[in-house]
Amino acid sequence: MLVATFAPSSGCEGRTITFENEQFVHEILGLISAADVMEYDRKGWLRWPMDGMRAWVGARAGGTTAPAAAAPGPASAQAPARPLPARDSWTARCPACQASALLAGEAKTPFFGGAPKAVWLCPRCQSEFVQKPAPAGGGPLTYELKRAGPSATDVVKRFAKEALTSAEWARVAAGGRSDGEVASADLQSFLLAVRDGSTTFRLDGESPVALKRGEFAALRCPDVILREPRRVTQGVYGGPRVRVSKSLSFNLGAFRAAPHEELHDVDRGELVVTSKRYVFIGEKRTVSANLTMIVAVEPYLDAVAIHRSNKQRMEMFTNLDRYGFDFEWEGRSHMASVSGLVVACALEGLMAGGEAAVPASRNSAAPRRGSDPPSTLDELERLVKLRDSGALSEAEFEKLKARLIG
Secondary structure (H helix, E strand, O other): OEEEEEOHHHOOOOOEEEEEOOEEEEOOOEEEOHHHHHHHHHOOOEEOOOOOHHHHHHHHHOOOOOOOOOOOOOOOOOOOOOOOOOOOHHHHOOOOOOOOOOEEOOOEOOOOOOOOEOEEEOOOOOOEEEEOOOOOOOOOOEEEEEEOOHHHHHHHHHHOOOEEEHHHHHHHHOOOOOHHHHHHHHHHHHHHHHHOOOOOOOOOOOOOOOOOOOOOEEEEEEEEEEEEEEEEEEEEEOOOEEEEEOOEEEEOOOEEEEEEEEEEEEEEEEEEEEOOEEEEEEOOOEEEEEHHHEEEEEEOOOEEEEEEOOOOOOEEEEOHHHOEEEEEEOOEEEEEEOOHHHHHHHHHHHHHOOOOOEOOEOOOOOOOOOOOOOOHHHHHHHHHHHHHHOOOOHHHHHHHHHHHHO
C-alpha cells in the first residue's frame, strides 16, 4: 500500500513509502517507523496520496499497536517481515550532521553467520552507523560510522574506524566528546602538570633499587632495551674496472669510506626513575646517573633518549610502550600506556622540583647545594609536614623517622 511520496524539497523526489506486512518501508532505506514518517511530514517532505492517510499514520506513531483505524485503500501483497533494530535515544539526532534523526535500515547479517547487525541511516547526510558484535565479557553495545557524506568530514576525522557506545554518540551529537577524547585531554593536562612539577608519579609497592635518604621511586619500566649509537664505516671502490684476463680484473679507483652512526642494542633490563636519579638495571650493565647530570631529554613514541654531561654518547631506552599506568584528573580515572613522552615529562618534572623533590609538591623545603646541612630537628619537621600533607604514609614516616634518629 502506498503511504506517501517524497516531494522535491526532500532531495529524493518521487521515492515512496509503503506499508507492507504491518510495517512501513522506505524505498531506499528499508524499514522505518511511523514516527520516522511523521518526522518527514513535519519537515514538509511528503505528499499524501489520499485524505486520512496522515491521520492514520499519526495514530500509529502515537503508540497504537493494533489497527485502531482501518488502513485507507486496499492492502498490498504481504512482504516477509524483517527485524527492526531497537530505537535508542542517540538516534534522535545524527552525530555526523546534527540535522536529522536517524532511521532504521535493513539489518546486516555477517558473512560467516551470527546475529544480524542493526543499521541506522541519516536521510540528510547519508551517514551509516552499524552495530558492532556484542562484547564477549558483556558491556554496552557499540556502533561504528561505516559511511558518511561530505558534511560529516569532522566526525570522520575524529572517529574513523572507531566504535562508540550509544551514550558517546549522543554526546557527540550534542557537541560533546567521546570517552577516548576526554581521556586524551586529561592525559595531556596530567602530563603538563607532571612536567611543571605540580604533581608527579609515585611508584606503588617496593622499589627495585635501594633508595637513599629522602629519595622515592617515581616510575618503573620493566623489559626495557638500552641502545647506544655506534660509529660504522662502510665504503665502495670508485673509478673504472679493467679486465686483465677472463678471470682477473682490477679497480683503478680508490676506496671511499662513508662513516655513519647506527643504534645498537647494548642490554635489556629495567628502568627506574627516582626523585634524584635514573637507574637502569640490565643483565650485563647497570647505569645510575643523577638527574642534575641530564642535559637534554628527547621523547619518542616508544622510547626516550637521554643526554648527560659526563657521557659522550646518548642513551636511548626503548620498548617503553608495553606497559600502562593509572592516573586521575579532575575526579576521572583513566589508564594510559607508558611512552617516551611520559618518561620525559616525569624526568623534567623531577628535575624542576629540585634534588629532593617530593610527590605533588614543588614548594617543599629542600637543601640546596653548598648550603649548611639541615639539623636532625629540621629534617624531622620536614617529615612531619610530608606526612600531614599525605605525601608520606604513616609506615613510610615511621621508617624514615627511625633512620633519621637512629
